[in-house]
Amino acid sequence: MLLRLNAVNEVAPLANLRQLFDLQELDLQIGRxxxxxxxxxxxxxxxSAVVKARADLSEREAMALQLRKQHASQSQGVQELQDKAKGLDQRLYGGSIRxxxxxxALHAELQFAKSQASEEEEKLLNLMLALDEAEAGLATSRTDLEQTEKTRADTIATLAKEQATLTQRLQALSANRHQVTxxxxxALLAQxxxxxxxxxxxxxxxxxxxxxMGCRLTLPNSELQRVRTSQEPVTCSSCGRILYAG
Ligand SMILES: [Zn+2]
Incomplete structure (x- = not known):
């Protein structure tokens, strides 16, 4: 960038516009x-990605916990029914009742207890399958969270570097801008x-x-003439921008 740091009172209008154009290039870069x-x-x-992975994990943890409780309670229920059937079986075939x-009646009771036990065993089996699935899902969620957290940490490190670089560049440009202004x-600066x-x-x-080139309209000849000769800045009659002959 070419800087012309003449004192204000020595600066001809054209030089002023050239500097104004430099300033605009600086400002556009600063804006970017x-x-x-x-x-x-x-x-x-x-x-948000980490927050979502954590929420998924805790949802799956809650689901697995609930299934573990249901499974434990169902196991106990099945055990009780099996014990009951065993007791009835022993009484029925023990020889003491003639x-x-x-x-x-005892035979009917045994059949009922057996069919109840078998029904509850079926439910227990389904619960075991659901629990296995939930535990597998839980493991997947844990891995997902670990990976998401690792990716996030890498992203933060990269972005922090970019942030530092951009901040430095902006500081340098701001100092540069001050010199140009x-x-x-x-009065021209204010305009x-x-x-x-x-x-x-x-x-x-x-x-x-x-x-x-600001509004892409063709300028009247009189305006073009003034851009070339005027000591004062000429503005585009259409868009109001300060015209610069380059
Ligand atoms: Zn214009």
Whole structure:
């Protein structure tokens, strides 16, 4: 970048515009770095992937815990029914009961207990399958969380470097900008800032082939003439940008 740091009172209007154009290039670069920095900072602040992986894991933990409890309680229930059937079996075939009606009733009771036990065993089996699946899912979620956390740590390290680089560049550009503005007449600088704010950061427009490159409209001849000769900055009658012959 070519810096012309003449004292303000020695600066001819054209030199002033050249410096203003340098300033605009600086400001556009600053704007790009600021956008990049904002994006880096937004990504630095975004923990959503880890938060989601943690939520998934705790959901699966809760599900596995519930299934373990159900499984334990179901196992106990099955054991009790099996013990009951065993007791009935021993009474029925132990030889102590001889009354036919009593034997018949006992036999019916045993059949009922056995079918109940078998029903509950079936439920227990299904619970075991569900629990196995839940435990496998839990292991997957744990691995996912570990990987997500590792990726996040790597991302943070990379982004922190980018953030530091961009911050340094912005500081350097800001110092550079200060140097450039020192050489520009305050009134022109004020005009530049005003148009810059009104025109999305671009206050100066080059004139090429009789056209304002800011709004791409062809300038009237009188305006072109004034751009070449005027000691004062000429603005585009259409977009209001300060015209720069280059
Ligand atoms: Zn224009």
């Amino acid at each position: 770095y600021q956008t990049d920095l904002a994006s880096v900072e937004a990504r630095l602040a975004d923990d 009354n036919a009606k009593e034997l018949e 020192v050489g520009i007449a305050p 530049y800032e005003q148009v810059r704010k009104a025109r999305q950061g671009v206050a100066l427009a080059k004139v090429e082939r009789g056209m304002c």
